[in-house]
Amino acid sequence: MKTILITGGTGFIGTNLCNRLIQDENNKIICLDNNYTGSLKNIENLIDNSRFKFINHDVINPIEIDEKIDEIYNLACPASPASYQGKHAILTTKTCIYGAINALDLAVKNNAKILQASTSEIYGEPLVHPQIETYFGNVNPNGIRSCYDEGKRCAESLFFDYYRIYGAKIKVVRIFNTYGPKMDKNDGRVVSNFIYQALLGKDLTIYGNGAQTRSFCYIDDLINGLIKMMATQDDITGPINLGNDGEFTISELANLIKEKINPSLNITYKPLPSDDPTQRRPDISKAKEILNWQPEIKLEDGLNKTIAYFKGII
Numbered sequence: 384m385k386t387i388l389i390t391g392g393t394g395f396i397g398t399n400l401c402n403r404l405i406q407d408e409n410n411k412i413i414c415l416d417n418n419y420t421g422s423l424k425n426i427e428n429l430i431d432n433s434r435f436k437f438i439n440h441d442v443i444n445p446i447e448i449d450e451k452i453d454e455i456y457n458l459a460c461p462a463s464p465a466s467y468q469g470k471h472a473i474l475t476t477k478t479c480i481y482g483a484i485n486a487l488d489l490a491v492k493n494n495a496k497i498l499q500a501s502t503s504e505i506y507g508e509p510l511v512h513p514q515i516e517t518y519f520g521n522v523n524p525n526g527i528r529s530c531y532d533e534g535k536r537c538a539e540s541l542f543f544d545y546y547r548i549y550g551a552k553i554k555v556v557r558i559f560n561t562y563g564p565k566m567d568k569n570d571g572r573v574v575s576n577f578i579y580q581a582l583l584g585k586d587l588t589i590y591g592n593g594a595q596t597r598s599f600c601y602i603d604d605l606i607n608g609l610i611k612m613m614a615t616q617d618d619i620t621g622p623i624n625l626g627n628d629g630e631f632t633i634s635e636l637a638n639l640i641k642e643k644i645n646p647s648l649n650i651t652y653k654p655l656p657s658d659d660p661t662q663r664r665p666d667i668s669k670a671k672e673i674l675n676w677q678p679e680i681k682l683e684d685g686l687n688k689t690i691a692y693f694k695g696i697i
């Protein structure tokens with residue numbers, strides 16, 4: 384039996400990962416979360432499973448677990464700009480940094496493998512396009528996004544120092560925009576906002592002129608990448624980009640969702656938040672080569688599945 388700890392286990396990625404990993408009867412899942420942006424509702428189908436345990440805990444505090452842990456996925460952190468900025472900014476930085484330290488300490492104690500959910504945000508406003516892992520990024524160190532960007536950058540730094548100093552078995556992946564079922568409809572991200580707005584017959588809100596780009600990865604593809612990364616040999620540390628390399632403007636995304644739900648909807652333009660990256664697309668050559676991984680689900684198909692999910696919860 385393998386015991387797997389997932390911090391941030393009731394969030395969007397965590398919930399999908401719990402549901403996937405529990406399918407293997409040799410896996411036991413410990414799902415840890417403080418439910419700040421996650422929700423117990425997301426895991427209610429798992430709670431009675433004898434191979435599943437939920438622990439209500441904030442990763443800012445040391446993590447004490449009596450049983451032997453084999454693998455840790457460190458996902459805990461608010462991930463939507465609307466949830467990590469503003470009055471929660473300091474909490475976000477603490478979650479990134481103390482959370483990394485506490486998860487790494489537990490990994491070293493257990494000689495467990497540990498995967499860090501890093502992010503495309505560590506590239507900031509990228510001057511290299513598409514973004515490749517060797518690019519150091521262009522991050523505003525004191526802007527409204529820096530709590531997340533610099534927090535995640537410092538977490539990467541901690542992971543590599545634990546690797547160099549303690550021989551921790553680290554795996555760092557940089558996750559690009561991901562969407563799909565179990566996204567919180569109110570978390571403020573673009574895919575969930577547009578789908579939710581469209582289903583309610585409201586205007587779609589584009590920030591700025593809609594020319595900024597993002598690359599959207601369907602959750603099942605991402606989960607495959609996370610599991611493949613965890614399964615690598617100890618000398619594979621990353622960082623490795625995980626994302627879909629199709630690139631779309633936000634206007635294109637709005638039109639696609641409008642067409643699918645209600646073509647007569649209007650678009651309202653709102654101010655672009657500061658430090659909102661102008662363009663983003665992962666170079667995924669490393670993931671293809673090292674993990675033999677690439678996304679399989681096209682945006683159109685992923686949006687259909689996500690719209691179906693949102694219709695069910697509205």
Ligand code: UDP
Pocket residue numbers: 463464465560571572573574576577588589590591595597633655656659660
């Ligand atoms: N965005 C938008 N309308 C919304 C929400 C977001 O135009 O209702 C834009 C946002 O300004 C950004 C892009 O969509 O340029 C992606 O935003 P999201 O919050 O999903 O992710 P991130 O900024 O972290 O990539």
